Amino acid sequence: MLPCSIVSTSIALPGISGIESFIDLLRHTPLEFSTDTVDLPASDLLPIRLKRRMSRLIQMTVSTTFQARQSCAGSADAPLVYGSANGEINTIGSVLNEIFQEPPLVSPSAFHNSVHNSAPGYWSILTRLHHASTTISAGETTFGCALLQAAAMLSDRDPFVQLTVGDEKIQVPQWADPGHTNIDFCGSMVLSRHTSGDALAHIIDLRHMHGPEATEYQKEAHPIRIASGYRHPCAAFYVLLEFLHAPSSSGRIKLVEGDPESGCIGMTIERS
Amino acid sequence: MNPLHFLDFSAVSALGPDRDTLFQNLIDRRPGLSYASSIVPSTSSPLGEIPFALPAPPPPLDRFHSRCHRIAYACLRPLDASIRAVVEAFGADRVGVVCGTSASGNRSVEESWQNDGRFDFDYHHLHTFGCVSRLLKRLSSLQGPAFSVSTACSSGSNAIMSAARLIHSGTCDAVVTGAVDSLCLTTYHGFQSLQIVDPDYCKPFDADRKGLNLGEGAAFFILSSKPLADYPGIARLLGMGASSDGYHMTAPDPEGLGAKLAMQRALEDAGLVPGDIDAINLHGTGTPLNDMAEARAVYQVFGDETPCSSTKGYTGHLLGAAAAIEIAACILSLLHGTVFANHGMSRQDPGIRIRLLTEHLRQSVRRVVKNSFAFGGNNTSLVIGI
Structure with a gap:
């Protein structure tokens, strides 16, 4: 695996849309959110007609993907790796409610919005881009596996790859373990195979591991959580964004997702 | 690749x-x-x-x-x-x-x-x-x-x-x-x-x-990455191509632009030209819009000579598993020298100009292209060969 660089980022969190407001948030310790869901305003990118049809996850994905790409010249055709543990679980929940009504009447738009890759689909429709795109899900290692995939694309041939990872708070289906994801969060970054220049940071180690190697790696790793009381499958990405943008952070951070028995993704990132 | x-x-x-x-x-x-x-x-x-x-x-x-x-x-x-x-x-x-x-x-x-x-x-x-x-x-x-x-x-x-x-x-x-x-x-x-x-x-x-x-x-x-002594390999993955339509969540780009890009990228990745391909296993769902868009894309890349068929008339549309079962069919085509007939078609749509097989075609099959398209305009093409 080639070392690679993080050249731009963006984030959506409750009350936060974009890096500038995120940096403001990081000045508050401990982090506090007045709500656990994201409500983005309608915009040129999210026209009100389409916004009404989109889940919060789709809105967050489109917005963060746009912002990160806008900050990186040359990445317009970059492939998109999209990671989400639960995908459109709230929409699936509403479709399941509909099919058990009598007669079962499913909304066509709810049905096509229920597929896991709805968000990257909308992104390409809104931007009319023809890039390659894939969607990955791996529970608590969703971010790490998506990053492995993005890095593999870079080492293959692509100069830039965009990685967007997110999940929305589970609300509709009670069977889907709502406590597992109780806050909206989505983040995006553009990765470059070039490690020089004005990169935000460099990924100097990225690997899958298990057993004693993973246990050792974990000992030095940074704790993974967004804020007290909140659980999110992609929290490691939040911690990475915090490391990249908190005024006080410097040097390296080591992150591990997963557990040593079933397998971990470990990564070390160094700020430029 | x-x-x-x-x-x-x-x-x-x-x-x-x-x-x-x-x-x-x-x-x-x-x-x-x-x-x-x-x-x-x-x-x-x-x-x-x-x-x-x-x-x-x-x-x-x-x-x-x-x-x-x-x-x-x-x-x-x-x-x-x-x-x-x-x-x-x-x-x-x-x-x-x-x-x-x-x-x-x-x-x-x-x-x-x-x-x-x-x-x-x-x-x-x-x-x-x-x-x-x-x-x-x-x-x-x-x-x-x-x-x-x-x-x-x-x-x-x-x-x-x-x-x-x-x-x-x-x-x-x-x-x-x-x-x-x-x-x-x-x-x-x-x-x-x-x-x-x-x-x-x-x-x-x-x-x-x-x-x-x-x-x-x-x-x-x-x-x-390599063949093994007991498993010398039954087929090879030669090229991969992917694209987005950027058009609609469920309807394909009517001209098949995204599909065409995926096929072209797969051929380029394999270092091949359209004439190197012996057959195409189509996405071919049977919906009026999808079949027309795919046929237009295939015609633009391959013309009207390359044998084509969809195997969904046998299996149905396996959705997330459709490409996998159809890649299995592609490997069977390579192993047995047979391109399977496009089952269910009795009269080819006159607006579709690609070569669709109404009977099995028995011949040497060295390389096939497998197309798969999806909601969100997600397009893929693979080149699989002996």
Whole structure:
């Protein structure tokens, strides 16, 4: 695996849309959110007609993907790796409610919005881009596996790859373990195979591991959580964004997702 | 790209529990579609439902008991020996799992709802998209990375492309890959709502086609960086191409621009030209818009000479597993020198100018292109060869 660089980022969190407001948030310790869901305003990118049809996850994905790409010249055709543990679980929940009504009447738009890759689909429709795109899900290692995939694309041939990872708070289906994801969060970054220049940071180690190697790696790793009381499958990405943008952070951070028995993704990132 | 090696594969669908019955039913032109269904008893269209019993994963993995997982387990079992061989050759930590799925455990939620409506339901073992890959990893005692790919009807091809990248990047030496999906009420009623289901047997590329028939199943492959002594390889992955339509969530770009890009990128990746391709296994769902757009794209890239067919008239549309079962059919074409007929078509749409096969074509088949397209305008093409 080639070392690679993080050249731009963006984030959506409750009350936060974009890096500038995120940096403001990081000045508050401990982090506090007045709500656990994201409500983005309608915009040129999210026209009100389409916004009404989109889940919060789709809105967050489109917005963060746009912002990160806008900050990186040359990445317009970059492939998109999209990671989400639960995908459109709230929409699936509403479709399941509909099919058990009598007669079962499913909304066509709810049905096509229920597929896991709805968000990257909308992104390409809104931007009319023809890039390659894939969607990955791996529970608590969703971010790490998506990053492995993005890095593999870079080492293959692509100069830039965009990685967007997110999940929305589970609300509709009670069977889907709502406590597992109780806050909206989505983040995006553009990765470059070039490690020089004005990169935000460099990924100097990225690997899958298990057993004693993973246990050792974990000992030095940074704790993974967004804020007290909140659980999110992609929290490691939040911690990475915090490391990249908190005024006080410097040097390296080591992150591990997963557990040593079933397998971990470990990564070390160094700020430029 | 550096070619990768398919060392072994298995397939489970309405056509049968293994790859031999898949081949025999394709050759005999015996589709697996029927109006008899235990999942949708009142179905108004034929379904490719697996008609035989599906085994549950053994303890302690019996918590993964969704229909999707049982299909996956049935499909994985024939690969025990070849998985052992790659583990012995490379080490368990060098073998990963990448599995495509679209509906995942929806059927389990439905069963829970229908049984008692209480939802004492194990979401993490039955529904999350990542759990099927976790199951396959644990069933095979593998220690490499495991994740699922979910891009609707192109999930299987995207899973294989992800697996190939893990090998090319040096993360893995071999990957168990492919895709699985089960029938469920959600997809049945969902596609009915989109009004793209044929109430009769589907007829891809026919002038009178009305839509698709749903199916279920799985196909898994052992993709490896190199052949092994006992598994010298049955086919090779030569090229991969992907694109987005950027057009509509369900309707394809009418001119097939995204599909054309995916095919061109796959050929370029393989270092081949259209004339090098012996046959194309089409996405060919049987919907009026999809078939027309795909035919236009194929015509622009390949002209009207390359033999083409869709195998969805035999299996139905396996959604997340469609590409996987159709790649299995492609490998069977390579192994047996047969391009399968486009079943169901009696009169080719006069607006479609590609060469669609109404009978099996027996000839040397060295390289095939496999197209798969999906909701969200997600397009993939793979080049597979001997």
